[in-house]
Amino acid sequence: MGEEDHDFGGLTVDTSIFDNHGIRLESGLLRKLDQFKPTDVELAISDIVLNEVRNHLKSKVSEIKNKLEKSIKDTETHLCFDSSKINDGKSILIPEKSPEEITDERLKDFQESNGFTTVESSKYLNVDELINSYFSHKAPFSESGQKKNEFPDAIALLSLEKWAEENEIKVLAVSTDKDWVKFCEVSDWLFIKGDLAEAISTFQPKTAPYHFCDVLAKAISSGDDQAVIADIEQAACDYTNDLYLYAEATSGFFWEATDSVEVNYESFEFVEDGNNQPVLRLVEVEEESIVIEAKVIIKAEASCSFSLSVHDSIDKDYVFLDSSSASTDFEYKTDVLMTLAGEFDQGMDAVELVGIEFLSSPNSVEFGDLQPDFWDDE
Structure with a gap:
């Protein structure tokens, strides 16, 4: 059945979608996820996805901070700015907080504004099912290739599916990852879309x-x-x-x-x-x-x-x-x-x-x- 045949009660987002939208948690379509907080739609995100997003976001923050520091240093060298002005610029533009602190604060604000549920793999993962999926090549595992790289997706998807089943919620997953697509195509509880705007649009009232x-x-x-x-x-x-x-x-x-x-x-x-x-x-x-x-x-x-x-x-x-x-x-x-x-x-x-x-x-x-x-x- 297609997703139009289901009354979705939940929405989940994969790491690929965060990356595709530049991990801009405070703007664009990712910010629009906060509209579900006061509704009956449950926004649920796997702890695996959150950890991946945290790592990607920390890398991005570190990269931008390093580039900014280098640019300011080059400004002092090549544009001959007074050192006091350079120091003033540093104090304004370069945060004293570490990339880890900035990342954790942004993710905390994102969670508070969206009120999403973190699906803990330690609580919902059935290890026997994970092992069986691995050896029987069930989605998201494939018959060949680097199957060990598919473990994070498998843990996230099996946990989300179990969470959805226990709460009796049909969940629309948003991902461009082929492993997520394969898994959701055969799942009774998770269904897939590759476009965040299209997924959000699914929940809008037909008024x-x-x-x-x-x-x-x-x-x-x-x-x-x-x-x-x-x-x-x-x-x-x-x-x-x-x-x-x-x-x-x-x-x-x-x-x-x-x-x-x-x-x-x-x-x-x-x-x-x-x-x-x-x-x-x-x-x-x-x-x-x-x-x-x-x-x-x-x-x-x-x-x-x-x-x-x-x-x-x-x-x-x-x-x-x-x-x-x-x-x-x-x-x-x-x-x-x-x-x-x-x-x-x-x-x-x-x-x-x-x-x-x-x-x-x-x-x-x-x-x-x-x-x-x-x-x-x-």
């Missing part, structure tokens, strides 16, 4: 806000000139033009960017389904507002100036040759959360966009092969 998604989708696909759609495009323009991108390029010369990459928005489009309609997911319903998730493709132009140098084998130094200007078109795909408010049973004119959040962006843009500007004058 006027839910049907408004269809109205908005039809307006977008038909090209109607609507204020809401115009506001979304303006937000996409502002977000794109404010991107900070690193320049990537190749050249027969030593190159470096002489200024920041300038980005100019060109257009955007919603990712569509097989019926040529944008895929919109209702992920939160409040008393006077809703949040809709969609995926969009944004197109833009990037331009940058570079300096080109050649290596002087005698002086062992680089000698400036010429400047190079380059521009390129690029596009990127991002999830977007749109907060709308109004009378959702009164159509598009009665609704306005009150907030929008773009969940990802590129870090760099490729300018291709760089050549001296004077070559173009020949």
Whole structure:
């Protein structure tokens, strides 16, 4: 049976979903999990998943802290800032707390805001069932490969399944991990989706806000000139033009960017389904507002100036040759959360966009092969 045949009472999230959303516990779709706290929907997370998330988050915090410390040190060396200003910057930007302390605080805040249940493997795991699954190659174990790497998933899934069975709760699991998919396909209690927005949307009431998604989708696909759609495009323009991108390029010369990459928005489009309609997911319903998730493709132009140098084998130094200007078109795909408010049973004119959040962006843009500007004058 498909998940539409079940009345789900629980939701669980795998490590892969946390990673796919950048482990951003305080923003984006992961923050939307707090809507289930006051409801009858049980948000349950395996202790195995929590420990994996803790390790991944600690690594990310350590990485960012180390990069920040290096950048500040480079600023002192190459930009000749006064040491007192550098120390002031350190005190503001670099936390005194260790990565472990920061990680534990963030996870504690995440648990308090969501009120999720931690499914303890020591309480719910049937070791005999785990061993039998291993030797009989039952999901998530496979017949070949590094089966020892599948143990964490097996422990998490068997514990979650037992928890769901004891509480008589059908649980919708969200994961892109193939082992989770295989297990849930044969489970009586766990069912699978690979997209967090789609999973959250499953729990939304089929009321006027839910049907408004269809109205908005039809307006977008038909090209109607609507204020809401115009506001979304303006937000996409502002977000794109404010991107900070690193320049990537190749050249027969030593190159470096002489200024920041300038980005100019060109257009955007919603990712569509097989019926040529944008895929919109209702992920939160409040008393006077809703949040809709969609995926969009944004197109833009990037331009940058570079300096080109050649290596002087005698002086062992680089000698400036010429400047190079380059521009390129690029596009990127991002999830977007749109907060709308109004009378959702009164159509598009009665609704306005009150907030929008773009969940990802590129870090760099490729300018291709760089050549001296004077070559173009020949």
